[in-house]
Amino acid sequence: MTAAVQAKPQSRLLLSGNDAIARGVWEAGARVAAAYPGTPSTEILESLSLYPDLYAEWSVNEKVAMEVAIGGSMSGARSFCAMKHVGLNVASDAFMTVTVAGVIGGLVIAVADDVGMSSSQNEQDSRFWGRFAHVPVLEPADSQEAYEMAKYAFELSEAYNTPVILRLTTRVCHVKAVVQVGEKVAHAIGGFKSDARRWVMTPANAKGLLPAQIAREGKLQALAEASPLNFLDDGKDKRVGFVTSGPAFMHVRESFPDAPVLKLGFTYPVPLALVEKLAGQVEHLVVVEETEPLMERELKAAGLQKIHGKDLLPRLGELTPNVLIPAIKTFLGEPVPPATTYPKFDPFPRPPTMCAACPHMGVYYSLARMRKNVQISGDIGCYTLGAGHPWNALDSTISMGASMGIALGMDKARSEETKDKAVVAVIGDSTFLHMGMQGLLDIVYNRGNVTVLILDNRTTGMTGGQNHAGTGKGLKGDDTPRVDFTKLVEALGVNPERIKKIDPYQLPVVFKTIKQETAIPEVSVIITDRPCVLSEFYSKIEPYKVVDEDCTGCGNCINVGCPAITVKRSESKVRPDGKVNELKFTTIDTAMCTGCNMCVESCGPKAIVKAKPAVAAE
Amino acid sequence: MSDVITNILVCGTGGQGVMTAAEILSQAAIARGLDCKKSEVAGMAQRGGVVTSHVRFGKRVWSPVITPGTADILVAFEVAEGSRWADMLRPGGVAMVNTIRLVPPVVSAGLFKYPDDPVAQMRAAGVTVYDFDAGAIARELGDLRLINTIMLGAIADYLPFPAGELEEQIVGRFREKKPAMVEVNQKAFAAGRDAAESAKTKTSAA
Ligand code: SF4
Ligand code: SF4
Numbered sequence: 001m002t003a004a005v006q007a008k009p010q011s012r013l014l015l016s017g018n019d020a021i022a023r024g025v026w027e028a029g030a031r032v033a034a035a036y037p038g039t040p041s042t043e044i045l046e047s048l049s050l051y052p053d054l055y056a057e058w059s060v061n062e063k064v065a066m067e068v069a070i071g072g073s074m075s076g077a078r079s080f081c082a083m084k085h086v087g088l089n090v091a092s093d094a095f096m097t098v099t100v101a102g103v104i105g106g107l108v109i110a111v112a113d114d115v116g117m118s119s120s121q122n123e124q125d126s127r128f129w130g131r132f133a134h135v136p137v138l139e140p141a142d143s144q145e146a147y148e149m150a151k152y153a154f155e156l157s158e159a160y161n162t163p164v165i166l167r168l169t170t171r172v173c174h175v176k177a178v179v180q181v182g183e184k185v186a187h188a189i190g191g192f193k194s195d196a197r198r199w200v201m202t203p204a205n206a207k208g209l210l211p212a213q214i215a216r217e218g219k220l221q222a223l224a225e226a227s228p229l230n231f232l233d234d235g236k237d238k239r240v241g242f243v244t245s246g247p248a249f250m251h252v253r254e255s256f257p258d259a260p261v262l263k264l265g266f267t268y269p270v271p272l273a274l275v276e277k278l279a280g281q282v283e284h285l286v287v288v289e290e291t292e293p294l295m296e297r298e299l300k301a302a303g304l305q306k307i308h309g310k311d312l313l314p315r316l317g318e319l320t321p322n323v324l325i326p327a328i329k330t331f332l333g334e335p336v337p338p339a340t341t342y343p344k345f346d347p348f349p350r351p352p353t354m355c356a357a358c359p360h361m362g363v364y365y366s367l368a369r370m371r372k373n374v375q376i377s378g379d380i381g382c383y384t385l386g387a388g389h390p391w392n393a394l395d396s397t398i399s400m401g402a403s404m405g406i407a408l409g410m411d412k413a414r415s416e417e418t419k420d421k422a423v424v425a426v427i428g429d430s431t432f433l434h435m436g437m438q439g440l441l442d443i444v445y446n447r448g449n450v451t452v453l454i455l456d457n458r459t460t461g462m463t464g465g466q467n468h469a470g471t472g473k474g475l476k477g478d479d480t481p482r483v484d485f486t487k488l489v490e491a492l493g494v495n496p497e498r499i500k501k502i503d504p505y506q507l508p509v510v511f512k513t514i515k516q517e518t519a520i521p522e523v524s525v526i527i528t529d530r531p532c533v534l535s536e537f538y539s540k541i542e543p544y545k546v547v548d549e550d551c552t553g554c555g556n557c558i559n560v561g562c563p564a565i566t567v568k569r570s571e572s573k574v575r576p577d578g579k580v581n582e583l584k585f586t587t588i589d590t591a592m593c594t595g596c597n598m599c600v601e602s603c604g605p606k607a608i609v610k611a612k613p614a615v616a617a618e
Numbered sequence: 619m620s621d622v623i624t625n626i627l628v629c630g631t632g633g634q635g636v637m638t639a640a641e642i643l644s645q646a647a648i649a650r651g652l653d654c655k656k657s658e659v660a661g662m663a664q665r666g667g668v669v670t671s672h673v674r675f676g677k678r679v680w681s682p683v684i685t686p687g688t689a690d691i692l693v694a695f696e697v698a699e700g701s702r703w704a705d706m707l708r709p710g711g712v713a714m715v716n717t718i719r720l721v722p723p724v725v726s727a728g729l730f731k732y733p734d735d736p737v738a739q740m741r742a743a744g745v746t747v748y749d750f751d752a753g754a755i756a757r758e759l760g761d762l763r764l765i766n767t768i769m770l771g772a773i774a775d776y777l778p779f780p781a782g783e784l785e786e787q788i789v790g791r792f793r794e795k796k797p798a799m800v801e802v803n804q805k806a807f808a809a810g811r812d813a814a815e816s817a818k819t820k821t822s823a824a
Binding site: 012142250255321343344351353561 | 745
């Protein structure tokens with residue numbers, strides 16, 4: 001990453017798509033950049049923050065990030081914002097209107113689709129937003145293109161007075177490939193010039209701008225037809241010609257080296273004439289697009305013949321060679337070579353777990369123990385892992401910040417069977433600030449009976465530990481005011497007596513507080529306060545060990561869920577009454593254990609003790 | 619330079635250094651002037667879950683992912699993970715496996731079973747496996763973090779360029795930042811090469 005910042009023009013670097021985009025944005029002379037972290041887009045802003053002469057921030061959510069970028073653009077600064085696919089849903093309100101108002105400084109929006117869903121709650125195709133908002137969409141296929149298109153997008157934006165979507169997928173963002181970088185161009189900030197007709201979107205003003213938006217789309221169509229980002233990569237096997245964009249091009253080129261492939265980088269408006277030209281040369285046309293049959297439908301609607309797409313290819317997931325080759329060969333009536341020669345072994349699953357000493361474990365350990373009497377509404381982030389083994393302590397996770405509203409709905413929709421169950425909402429600090437506050441306000445306002453757990457670990461954990469308004473640090477690690485959750489929650493209207501701040505490592509306190517607050521029929525908020533073990537605020541102390549002679553094999557400590565605790569020996573013991581007891585004797589990995597003390601509280605016979613002297617490398 | 623692409627799949631579990639190993643391999647390839655693509659599985663997988671990285675290099679690399687059944691080398695930082703990805707190998711490909719067993723909580727809890735001998739399983743299916751205890755070698759050298767260098771050393775003689783170029787990529791990183799680590803990494807690299815060699819001899823003798 002640092003290498004890209006310092007790299008001299010023309011040097012050849014191994015860069016991820018995200019780092020390549022950052023370099024392109026900087027070279028284009030952008031002055032304002034904002035984002036909320038989200039896989040697979042997170043590293044773009046992290047990378048940008050290392051460049052000089054550019055303002056870069058973590059915003060509280062994508063809507064705000066979009067707004068910051070719009071403000072920059074209005075002021076004549078080239079401006080940029082980045083988000084993951086679901087982030088554009090959040091930002092869509094501002095986005096749909098700025099497309100009418102247009103830009104002053106180039107405005108580029110990078111949207112990263114999680115094709116194949118490595119870590120998202122859904123798989124959605126952001127190219128739709130381009131059509132919806134009438135803005136051009138550029139789709140790079142690898143790091144080099146990501147870098148070039150990021151740069152070009154600013155020119156396009158300014159030349160046509162429109163925001164531009166740079167649509168990415170995981171295989172662009174997180175693939176490292178060779179990039180040859182170039183030189184930074186200077187781009188001064190013009191400063192904001194008052195123009196109410198343009199920036200004040202009353203119906204009359206906006207209406208006046210709409211015809212320009214439609215006219216612009218026509219010009220962009222012509223531009224796409226002629227754009228060098230769209231080209232035919234010819235081949236001699238004319239049975240099937242492919243129409244592709246993004247990494248799908250790479251997969252097609254790899255799978256069918258002899259086929260003609262139309263490689264589209266400027267994908268909206270669709271360059272129809274180009275496609276028609278290819279159609280004239282081949283027997284069949286197959287549109288290979290991830291994920292929705294968007295272009296396919298547009299081409300069919302335009303009356304093009306012999307178009308195939310999702311009739312042959314899957315609608316979900318990546319279109320990698322192992323998917324493409326059998327599909328196309330079957331279509332052509334050719335034998336399909338067996339995919340692999342070795343069998344699949346399929347050992348046990350290895351789901352992600354929380355880190356050793358993760359402060360969330362104590363909360364889920366406690367919730368798991370009262371599982372029968374609670375309904376638990378969860379949210380997006382590391383604490384979603386509470387849905388897994390051994391806690392199984394989540395009933396829902398829908399979208400960012402939704403835990404509160406969903407909990408209120410659960411509360412208001414109690415049935416005969418659930419009327420006595422407590423409703424709990426669990427949310428993280430960053431997520432609460434992102435979109436959770438509004439939900440809590442709604443619970444207060446509508447007199448919900450929900451116990452809200454704000455798990456403050458002072459970072460955005462799941463995406464890798466980014467700062468936010470609750471950490472007291474900015475994107476560059478600079479000091480900023482740190483939000484006081486207790487006061488914030490109080491300001492939203494929660495009764496101060498019902499706001500409890502606790503140490504999640506003190507299991508008895510955690511358990512007692514949740515028990516007590518869930519029993520009181522009004523909204524209460526429990527805030528935990530321990531930093532993420534991967535954050536700079538965390539300090540490790542002396543580890544613990546299990547004393548073999550004292551361990552009874554009850555297996556209680558395993559339920560804490562700490563990965564440093566493992567079973568070293570199991571035993572079946574027949575009790576006098578004939579029942580069989582499964583005993584699990586445990587051990588603690590002293591290299592992993594941070595001495596957080598949580599498991600100690602779970603151990604009845606007090607078999608877990610300090611491992612002094614601290615074991616370094618045995 | 620031929621058009622042949624080298625496909626290397628690095629696998630293991632979160633926190634083992636899989637990503638770094640893949641990065642070093644890729645850097646060695648581009649230092650050679652080759653085209654290279656490296657894909658990773660990130661996001662949720664980092665928290666102790668399954669981690670893989672696809673490294674592909676050659677004159678011109680298109681797809682960033684290895685098609686199942688075409689990997690030349692599988693480098694497994696954990697033995698069961700080796701078996702999980704063995705079907706990615708092409709016929710005649712080599713699996714270089716660290717025999718460490720990392721047992722996840724779902725297995726500890728008795729929900730699933732850890733295979734008794736993943737290496738034997740792979741061999742029975744015809745996979746060429748070279749296995750050794752990289753953890754033991756690292757401990758002997760005094761630092762468990764050396765597993766990474768040892769595993770890279772182990773595949774160094776199976777790459778289409780001299781082992782020394784890969785070694786230089788590893789050692790070069792330390793030379794700037796932690797010169798004290800240069801020598802021990804050189805040793806670890808050599809130890810990895812030796813371990814692979816004796817694993818090979820042992821396997822072909824058996
Ligand atoms: S990264 Fe932090 S929040 Fe996430 S599981 Fe680990 S300790 Fe917990
Ligand atoms: S004290 Fe117990 S719960 Fe905490 S890190 Fe160590 S083993 Fe894990």
